[in-house]
Amino acid sequence: MNGVAPSNPLGLLAELTHRCPLGCPYCSNPLALDARADELDTATWARVFREAAALGVLQTHLSGGEPAARPDLTAITAAAHDAGLYTNLITSAVGMTGNRLAALVEAGLDHIQVSIQDSVEASADRIAGYEGAFARKRELAAAAVRLALPLTVNAVIHRANIDRVGEMVDLALALGAKRVEIAHVQYYGWALTNRAALMPTRSQVERAATQVEALRAAHHGRIVIDAVAPDYYSPYPKPCMGGWGQRSLNVTPAGRVLPCHAAETIPGLQFWSVRTHTLAEIWHESPAFNAFRGTAWMKEPCVSCPRRARDFGGCRCQAFALAGDAAAADPVCHLSPDHTRVAALAAAREETYHYRHVALGA
């Protein structure tokens, strides 16, 4: 079966900039960051949002880098809202003040997601590579609550904080969040570089999963706990992005449109830009979006696997990163011929973070 573009993408991840004051070692941004001079301007983003809405996109996630690094963030938010999109700001809180947030709400912002690095301040700031970040997050969360803006706390989980999952849910509740994501690090971008410093042990992962179940029961009706599972220790791969080119589009700061944020790590894929094509052309016709739609690209063991319509062979980027072949089964799958390598990679240990840093003015 060859893949046909589905007519209805749900989401648009708008990476407004790669600039960010934090240096989180698990950042999903690529190792080669787009420069400020190459960033799309306000008017182009406004056009992208209108094209996205016409294509059926319902929600846009204003992200980065740190979106607050864009001085025109209010105008960008207003443009997304005016296009009819549900607008979600994904921020580290650093660079975003209560006054600016009020202006965003006025412009039509629907929801805010604030990341936290840990429930312990010193550890949180160490992980972020930015002293004072934790305090800024508390302040911004309080501002969101004052503005009646719904708040999600995104807690990124890895070896340094995985034993404090309960404390992080407590912190999310104290901050006034209605939803918390317990998001295990996914190993792409900077996180892949830092894998040995971030990877928890299998028993830590299992303990955290049990804890999340207990926390859901304990906090039922008070806060929604969504978990993003770690996949190196699971027997089957994740249904990455709900299938390649099925649900969402990711626009980079410079305007390249990707099926997912790590897609540029796969060599040979041809990405089209919003500077030269409409979003509809890109969604339906761009070589990168069509590369892994359907099942015609699959090899064994995926071709004959009854789960192929459920998990789509896992993640293409991870297949390339771990097996050297983007059309191979995701090696986290126990049926993959490369699966034994995954356990060895998960067992590697290093204690030093390689922080990502890019100057705000760059």
Add this chain to the structure above:
Amino acid sequence: MSGETPAIALDSRPALPHGVRLTQSEAHGGWVLLAPERVFKADPIAVEIIRRCTGAATLAEIVDDLARAYAAPRERVLADTTALLAGLADKKLLELSL
């Protein structure tokens, strides 16, 4: 925890909270409920119930109105409406203020 359906007081006034809204999408074949980083398809019955959750009407009034509009038995409407609203409230997609 999730096995029981919690009762909703008949005099509570259900409303969609900030950040949750019902909207029509041709591309997605009808009505959808947009929420923080989630999208739910809403079937025609759900749409009729959710549209009435404005924070003005009580649950009892909403049920009366639906029973009248669809000439349906009140008990049945109450059960269906309560089940839907309780599910939404569990997901923090509905506020039940008194």
